[in-house]
Amino acid sequence: MNLRPLLETLRAEANLPALAAFVASRDSILAADVTGARRADQPGDLLALADFFQIGSNAKAMLAAACATLIEEGALTWDATPTRWRVIAIVIGTLWLGAVTIGWLYNMMTF
Secondary structure (H helix, E strand, O other): OOOHHHHHHHHHHHOOOEEEEEEEOOOOEEEEEEEEEEEOOEEEEEOOOOOOOOOOHHHHHHHHHHHHHHHHOOOOOOOOOHHHOHHHHHHHOOOOHHHOOHHHHHHOOOO
16 A cells, blocks of 8 residues: 555645655554655655654644544554554654553643
8 A cells, every 4th residue: 555645645735844644454554654854944854754753732632532433443442552553652752652551641631
């Protein structure tokens, strides 16, 4: 599954500097890709799949909703650790979260 053409189209339509997406099954990541630049003012500094993303307040709510949906469908559990799903760990931006559960992240607050 090649996500790049779709990501490039969506990124151009939304005028975004970069865009990343993944498709996962219960057992594995089926596809993952990125397009664009790390910084809008440096278009030659291209984004890589292994780059980290900072999650802002809105993105945290979206991630929580996505996780809750997957939990309702039986694909995740509240006591699952994000490092089991590499992309979630990358999105969170820290790999030390091996013992932290989805439930803990859902209840986490930022001030």
